[in-house]
Amino acid sequence: MEDIRISVCGFDRFQAWLKNYGYWERFALPYAESFAAEKFLREYEFLIHSAAERFENFLANYPELAKRIPDYHLASYLGITNVSLSRIKRRKILT
Incomplete structure (x- = not known):
């Protein structure tokens, strides 16, 4: 990476x-x-916590790391699929 x-x-x-x-x-x-x-x-x-809450916590605690690693690694760490992470990110952008 x-x-x-x-x-x-x-x-x-x-x-x-x-x-x-x-x-x-x-x-x-x-x-x-x-x-x-x-x-x-x-x-x-x-x-x-829900997957969305785990993602928010990760962003709050590791904002620079979230920018550096691929989504499929982040999704795996969060215990969700890459597709689920994409949906969570899309909902976050829309709100």
Whole structure:
């Protein structure tokens, strides 16, 4: 979708480095808590909000990202089809 630069490190090596320098405890727990919180919020949104509301929330929280990714990826993230996303966008434009 767009050019990026990444660095790759095996998890075992990364974990060993963190433990060696005393960072593992400060890294692992906050990361796990953050991951769990995001997962619970995402599940909550799927259960409570309509597809249109999830789309509005995404636009409010990630306006720049919404411009950069293709609709079929966004639709997949929202748990809807590309056709449904197109209908939601069309209704939003008309209102």
